[in-house]
Amino acid sequence: MKDSNSKKIKKAGRKDEEKTLVDDILDFVKVFVISAIVVLLFVNFIAHPVNVEGRSMSPTLLNGEYGFTNLISLATGEVNRGDIVVVTMTDDETGKEERWVKRIIALPGETVEAKDGVVYINSEALDESSYLKQDFMDQTLADFKAEYDVDYGPFTSDFGPVTLGEDEYWVMGDNRPHSKDSRYPTVGPVKKDQLYGKGVLVLYPFDKIGVK
Structure with missing residues (x-):
């Protein structure tokens, strides 16, 4: 038992x-x-995760930085001049969808142009001093000449005037000599439905943590 x-x-x-x-x-x-x-x-x-590639948004965002872009704020709020946005683009050669990080320069219905290195919105000069510092622009132009053996000209090359449609935005990178953006005929103004995210929360490298 x-x-x-x-x-x-x-x-x-x-x-x-x-x-x-x-x-x-x-x-x-x-x-x-x-x-x-x-x-x-x-x-x-x-x-949505964002991996910064290239130098088009230097010095605000650097190559290799990693973080997230806010989808909710874009869907529920307004897009303002100066905002950093993630834009959905299509590569000219491959036809693949890509996401670029750029800055909003001009809003729907506005007329934008650049003359002698100065951006004008509706004929008024745009103050970009909060994100474009003179020492950075000078150094970038000097580096460009050293790299390509040619003068780039003004930090922001002349374009326009361009009058935007009701749902169009003019975007540019902060590093103008090294940015493919709305100034290029193959890019031009971006539509509202191309705006994917607003702002970038950088998480890596750790010493760069913060919202841009």
Whole structure:
């Protein structure tokens, strides 16, 4: 009798262990699935990862910086002049969809142009001193000449005037000599539905953490 009871107890113990293992696996799967759904919702409806490539937004955003752009604020709020935005573009050669980081310069219905290095909005000079510093512009032009053995000219090359449509925005990179943006005929003004995200929260490198 004692051996029979002992065997029953051992069998019950093994079943409990098996049940506990199965429960643990199911709990893990549940947590994994829920976490995956949360990440998908976050990435597709709240924020989306951004990897800065190239030097078109220097010195505001540097090559290799990584972070997130805000999808909600773009969907619920207004886009203002000076905002950094992520724009959906199509590559001329490959036809693939790309996302560029640029700055809003002119808004729908406005007339934008550049003369002698100065950007004008509706014939009034635009103050860009908050994100374009003179020492950076001077150094960039000097580096451009050293790299290509030619003078680039004014930091912002002449263009326009261009009058934007009701849903068009003029975007440019902060590093004008190295930015492909609305100044290029193959790019031009971007439509409202091309604006993908607003602002960039830099998370890496860690010493660059902050909202741009």
